[in-house]
Amino acid sequence: MNSPAIVWFRRDLRLADQPALTEAARKGPIIPVYICDDETARHRAMGGASRWWLHQSLEKLDMDLRSLGSRLIVRCGRSDEVLGALATESGAEEIHALHHYEPWWRNAEAAVARKRRLCLHHGNYLAPPGSVTTATGNPYKIYTPFWRALRERMPPPPPLPRPTNLPAPKTWPKSEAIADLKLLPLRPDWAGGLRDTWEPGEAGAHERLSAFREAVATYEARRNLPGEEGTSMLSPHLHFGEISPAQVWHAVAEAGGSTDIFLGEVGWRDYAQNVILQYPDYGTRPARDPFAHFPWRTSKEELKAWQQGRTGYPIVDAGMRQLWHTGWMHNRVRMIAASFLIKHLLIDWREGERWFWDTLVDADYGNNTVNWQWTAGSGIDSNMFVRIMAPLAQSEKFNASDYIRTWVPELADLPDGEIHDPSPAHRPAGYPDKLIDHREARERALAAWRDAKTA
Numbered sequence: 001m002n003s004p005a006i007v008w009f010r011r012d013l014r015l016a017d018q019p020a021l022t023e024a025a026r027k028g029p030i031i032p033v034y035i036c037d038d039e040t041a042r043h044r045a046m047g048g049a050s051r052w053w054l055h056q057s058l059e060k061l062d063m064d065l066r067s068l069g070s071r072l073i074v075r076c077g078r079s080d081e082v083l084g085a086l087a088t089e090s091g092a093e094e095i096h097a098l099h100h101y102e103p104w105w106r107n108a109e110a111a112v113a114r115k116r117r118l119c120l121h122h123g124n125y126l127a128p129p130g131s132v133t134t135a136t137g138n139p140y141k142i143y144t145p146f147w148r149a150l151r152e153r154m155p156p157p158p159p160l161p162r163p164t165n166l167p168a169p170k171t172w173p174k175s176e177a178i179a180d181l182k183l184l185p186l187r188p189d190w191a192g193g194l195r196d197t198w199e200p201g202e203a204g205a206h207e208r209l210s211a212f213r214e215a216v217a218t219y220e221a222r223r224n225l226p227g228e229e230g231t232s233m234l235s236p237h238l239h240f241g242e243i244s245p246a247q248v249w250h251a252v253a254e255a256g257g258s259t260d261i262f263l264g265e266v267g268w269r270d271y272a273q274n275v276i277l278q279y280p281d282y283g284t285r286p287a288r289d290p291f292a293h294f295p296w297r298t299s300k301e302e303l304k305a306w307q308q309g310r311t312g313y314p315i316v317d318a319g320m321r322q323l324w325h326t327g328w329m330h331n332r333v334r335m336i337a338a339s340f341l342i343k344h345l346l347i348d349w350r351e352g353e354r355w356f357w358d359t360l361v362d363a364d365y366g367n368n369t370v371n372w373q374w375t376a377g378s379g380i381d382s383n384m385f386v387r388i389m390a391p392l393a394q395s396e397k398f399n400a401s402d403y404i405r406t407w408v409p410e411l412a413d414l415p416d417g418e419i420h421d422p423s424p425a426h427r428p429a430g431y432p433d434k435l436i437d438h439r440e441a442r443e444r445a446l447a448a449w450r451d452a453k454t455a
């Protein structure tokens with residue numbers, strides 16, 4: 001019998017369209033492994049909501065592997081050391097994995113490859129990040145031309161089928177129990193809303209995709225309306241790799257109709273990876289000069305009010321409470337809430353990025369940092385600081401009354417005409433006054449921008 005190969009799972013927790021798994025299993029017995037590598041990711045420890053998701057997803061992956069005669073080995077430690085030890089114990093000569101582009105995973109891949117034969121495959125993006133370049137071979141900086149070039153290379157290759165049998169090694173190496181990774185919150189158990197909202201794992205991902213196939217025809221019309229279930233809610237499944245973008249692409253294309261706007265959003269995900277590949281420290285370093293001298297305010301009270309959904313702006317508060325309860329926030333409201341923190345409160349976007357990182361079930365280094373820098377106007381893309389979103393007008397425009405009623409119940413009895421911006425006479429006791437008036441905030445933000453540019 002051949003020596004086994006190790007399949008190193010990270011954010012690719014699926015069996016179908018998983019090229020590392022398929023290739024390793026084609027050659028002989030496999031040892032699937034997940035490594036809880038707090039050392040490698042110590043600058044970016046996984047947030048609480050992501051840890052909750054990961055626990056469920058690993059359990060599902062283990063069950064799925066067992067149904068095919070295999071199992072998931074779980075270990076803790078530095079990836080290169082754990083994989084080296086596992087290869088020695090098992091006699092494995094090859095390690096198969098999908099490419100990951102977060103700077104810490106690229107470092108870990110390099111460290112593993114120095115010691116062992118590491119075979120890296122593509123599979124988590126529509127096209128390998130770094131491969132979509134301008135005519136002169138340079139990476140794109142702006143989304144629109146990037147997407148145009150990527151779109152020309154589409155569709156992605158057809159997804160690989162789920163394996164029907166996974167050859168097992170003669171003996172299984174020892175494994176930690178998933179529960180021993182202590183990924184779940186204990187006291188307090190804040191995950192009730194997450195449990196009610198999500199079904200992590202590959203099967204849950206495909207259920208979401210099937211439901212969305214029915215709704216894709218109305219995506220363009222409904223995607224900006226926070227009160228409707230108009231978007232796919234696939235983001236955490238895509239982040240953890242429980243489903244591949246190629247699977248999403250082909251399923252949506254088969255559903256027919258106008259799908260370009262939706263596929264363009266999936267393209268943003270590829271774009272974000274291309275950005276962090278060019279700028280690995282995008283999560284900490286603003287890409288534009290004036291932001292090195294930006295006169296940020298540091299109000300702990302106001303940051304806390306934003307985090308808790310108590311800014312006095314109903315649309316912002318609804319979004320922040322949806323985030324806390326479900327681990328997800330509608331994209332339109334993410335933009336409004338992020339813009340509010342940065343431009344109305346003048347609090348550094350990195351504070352907001354960190355909060356989202358901890359509380360989102362889809363927290364993703366590429367998507368989160370690219371969208372925060374985009375909103376701030378500090379990024380390499382085309383957005384500008386001076387584009388200041390008006391939260392009250394946005395709330396009306398995108399018809400957020402029912403969304404506000406759901407997430408800010410103390411405002412539920414207000415009529416549509418009042419709910420976006422309750423007047424002092426109608427503001428219920430217990431609902432806070434606005435932290436700052438919109439016009440005043442706008443003037444203050446523009447003055448701060450002028451100072452930053454001349455500093």
Ligand code: FAD
Pocket residue numbers: 223231232233234235236238239265266267268269272329330331332334335338356360362363364365367368369371372375
């Ligand atoms: P759909 O509208 O159904 O889109 C399909 C898929 O496309 C999404 O699942 C996602 O993978 C991708 N996508 C959609 N919009 C974007 C976008 N703007 N940028 C990158 N990918 C996108 N998304 C994350 O996955 N993780 C994050 O940490 C994250 N942080 C964000 C922070 C801010 C401040 C903002 C404004 C946006 C952020 N987004 C993030 C992008 C976007 O809000 C979510 O991807 C989207 O709301 C997820 O819902 P959905 O799956 O229903 O999206």
